[in-house]
Structure formats: structure tokens, C-alpha cells
Amino acid sequence: MYNRRATTSIFEEAVKYVYQYPLLPIPLIDYDFIYNLSCKKPRDVSLPLVLEVESEYKSKASASEKPKKVARLSYHSKASSTSDEETEPEVEIKYRWNSPRLMILCEDGDINCALHYLIESLHDPFACNAVATLFLQESILEEFLDRMKDRFEPLSSDIFGHPVYVKTLERLEQLQAKTIVGDPKTVPANASPILVYDLGHRYLADGPTGVITLHTFRTMKEVIELQAKEPLAFTSVCIWNEKLGASYELVARLSPLIFLLNCYYVDLGQISLSFICNFNSAKIIDGYHYESLTFKEKRKIVVHPVGTIWGKVAREAALVQY
Numbered sequence: 001m002y003n004r005r006a007t008t009s010i011f012e013e014a015v016k017y018v019y020q021y022p023l024l025p026i027p028l029i030d031y032d033f034i035y036n037l038s039c040k041k042p043r044d045v046s047l048p049l050v051l052e053v054e055s056e057y058k059s060k061a062s063a064s065e066k067p068k069k070v071a072r073l074s075y076h077s078k079a080s081s082t083s084d085e086e087t088e089p090e091v092e093i094k095y096r097w098n099s100p101r102l103m104i105l106c107e108d109g110d111i112n113c114a115l116h117y118l119i120e121s122l123h124d125p126f127a128c129n130a131v132a133t134l135f136l137q138e139s140i141l142e143e144f145l146d147r148m149k150d151r152f153e154p155l156s157s158d159i160f161g162h163p164v165y166v167k168t169l170e171r172l173e174q175l176q177a178k179t180i181v182g183d184p185k186t187v188p189a190n191a192s193p194i195l196v197y198d199l200g201h202r203y204l205a206d207g208p209t210g211v212i213t214l215h216t217f218r219t220m221k222e223v224i225e226l227q228a229k230e231p232l233a234f235t236s237v238c239i240w241n242e243k244l245g246a247s248y249e250l251v252a253r254l255s256p257l258i259f260l261l262n263c264y265y266v267d268l269g270q271i272s273l274s275f276i277c278n279f280n281s282a283k284i285i286d287g288y289h290y291e292s293l294t295f296k297e298k299r300k301i302v303v304h305p306v307g308t309i310w311g312k313v314a315r316e317a318a319l320v321q322y
Contacts, residue, residue, distance in 0.1 A: 045156045046127040048095035048164050048208045095164055095207040099235040100132035102256065104223060107137045109240030110262060111144065117238070117264045118212070119151050122193035125159065125210045132201065132208075132232060135223055138216040145180065152182030152193050160191040165210040172196065172211075175203065180214070201232050220246055224253050238264055244304070251302055252295040261304035263288070268301065275301050 101121075105114045121131035136144060159165055169190065172179060180195040181187070194211040201209050217223050236258035241247045244261065251259045260266055266288060274281035274292040278299055281292045284306055291302040 045124045045158055046098065046130075047158060047162065048126045048210075049098050051094045051096055097132070097208050097232070098126060098128045098130070100208075100232060101129050102133050102135070102227065102230075102234040102237045103131045104135045104237065104239045104241070104250065105137065105140070105144070106239075106241035106243075106246070107139045108242045110242075111140065111147070111240070113262075113264070114238075114240045115144075115147055115151070119148075119193075122195070122212060123153060123155060125193075125212070126164075126208055129236065131212055131238070132234070133213045133215070133230060134195070135226055136214060136216050138218050141216055148180060148195075149183070152187050154182070154187050154191040155193060157191075159210060162210070164205070164208060168194075168204050168209045168211055171204050175199070179211075200230055220249060223250060227254050236260060247304075248302070251300060257298065258301045259303070261302065263303060263305055266303045268303070271301055271303070275299060 178197040182192040195214045234256045237256045238260045239247045247261045270285050271290040
């Protein structure tokens with residue numbers, strides 16, 4: 001049982017301290033708030049999802065029985081014997097993607113917001129809905145690289161020490177791939193987030209790679225061609241483009257089923273019932289436009305901030321006045 005008297009005594013002491021040494025209220029705005037803005041999130045990271053593939057179990061005693069000992073998971077296939085009468089099965093570990101996302105950044109899109117989420121994916125590449133591939137409009141490549149160079153931080157040891165990431169680094173070295181990495185003065189070469197130019201993930205591994213592939217484009221037609229050549233089955237697409245007409249053209253022509261226009265984290269539960277029931281639906285909830293519609297007999301979800309519409313209308317109205 002708890003010592004009630006001790007607890008009461010501690011509380012009384014605390015009350016005395018508060019009245020004896022009153023504290024001034026903490027200022028809402030101070031020097032650090034203005035000059036040392038920080039926006040940090042927990043550095044918890046995700047690891048690749050594992051699939052275990054076992055070969056046929058073989059035992060001298062009985063071919064139908066399996067050993068009670070569970071095979072130790074490892075990146076490489078392993079085979080060992082537990083006794084003279086039974087052997088552990090050979091185990092091959094494969095990893096699968098965790099809902100990979102395609103990001104498309106156009107020249108008139110919000111590069112600041114796009115970079116924020118892209119950097120997040122670079123430092124947690126195995127997370128659910130992390131960006132796996134970036135299509136970047138060629139006209140903003142130089143600005144993009146300039147803004148990226150100072151944002152790389154060392155990866156968590158759980159990531160850069162993982163066999164999947166280690167193997168990807170080896171493969172990139174073999175291919176002599178052109179990459180974007182962090183400053184070697186602050187980010188070790190073996191622990192840097194990586195963007196890879198003009199290579200598909202299939203050239204790096206059969207499953208997740210831990211890096212983001214980068215392809216440049218000039219027109220929307222090239223975006224469609226690039227996505228058609230990419231064998232990775234993207235779960236969703238994030239498009240940063242203020243021109244909704246061009247974005248909807250991509251919605252109609254690209255194969256994924258979920259499209260987020262000028263946003264990244266969205267509660268899809270608001271439109272999931274219409275999608276599952278194969279109903280056309282459109283609604284505005286919490287500042288977002290949700291839509292369930294079909295293109296070429298494929299049911300798709302489209303979400304974008306309401307401001308994407310009204311902001312454009314306001315700009316056009318202002319131009320008409322002048």
C-alpha cells in the first residue's frame with residue numbers, strides 16, 4: 001500500500017515552496033522563440049516489413065514434423081542442424097514495401113511543403129507512406145538541390161545498419177550511380193540519406209531500398225511515361241501543383257488509386273466508405289475536399305485543401321479588377 005502520510009507531506013512541501021518562492025509567468029515570446037525556432041519530432045524510425053519464406057523441412061526421423069526451435073531471422077539464408085535426427089529448415093528473408101508513395105513536384109507547386117515531407121521520408125525511408133520516388137520538374141532542379149543540401153542529418157543506426165540499407169549502398173557503388181547525399185563534414189557517408197538520379201528501385205533490390213529515386217520531367221506527358229515505366233506499385237500519389245486541371249489529368253491517367261493534391265497527411269476515413277461501396281461522392285470536411293470518382297472504370301480517391309480552389313478563384317478575381 002502507498003504511504004498516504006508521506007504523499008500528503010510531499011504535497012504540503014510543494015505548496016509551501018510555491019508560495020515561498022513564487023515564479024514569474026514564463027514569457028510567451030522570448031529571444032529563443034524568435035531567433036532559435038525549432039521544430040523537432042521524435043526520431044523513432046520504422047524498419048522494413050519482413051516476409052519469411054521457408055524451404056521444405058527435412059528430418060531424419062519424420063518428414064512431416066517440424067522442430068520446435070524457431071529459425072533465427074537474418075538477411076541471408078541460413079541452414080544449420082539442431083540434432084542428428086532433425087535439421088532447421090533453410091530460411092530466406094525477403095522484405096516488402098510498406099505502402100510506398102510517389103511524389104510529383106511541379107514548378108508552380110509549394111516547394112517548401114514538399115521538401116518538408118520529402119526530408120521526413122529520407123530520414124525514415126521504411127515508414128508507412130514514405131516517399132519512394134520523386135518526379136521533379138526540370139525547371140526547379142537547381143533550386144531544389146540548393147534547398148536540399150543543408151537539410152540532411154545522419155540516419156538512425158537502426159536504418160544505416162540494417163542489411164537492406166547496407167546492400168543498397170553496395171549496389172549503388174557497383175552501378176556508380178549519381179546520388180545526392182549529405183555534407184561529409186557533418187553526415188557520415190554510410191549514414192547519409194540518399195536521393196538517386198534516374199534509376200528505378202528494381203535495379204537496387206527486389207523490395208524496399210531505403211533510398212528515394214529521383215527523375216526529372218518537362219511536361220505532364222513525360223510524368224505519365226515515367227510512371228508507366230516504374231514497376232513499383234505505389235499505394236498513393238502526392239502531387240504539388242497549384243493547377244488543379246493538370247493534377248486531375250494525372251489522376252485520370254496514372255495507375256494508383258489514391259491522390260493527395262497539395263497535401264500529405266490526410267484522414268482518408270472521411271471518404272473510405274464511398275470508395276469501398278463504389279459510390280461517387282464529394283464532401284468538404286475540416287478544410288479538405290474529398291472525392292470518390294471513377295476514371296476508366298477505376299475507382300479513385302482525390303483529396304486537396306479547399307484553399308487550392310478558392311485561392312485560385314481569388315487571384316483570378318483580383319486580376320480581373322486590375
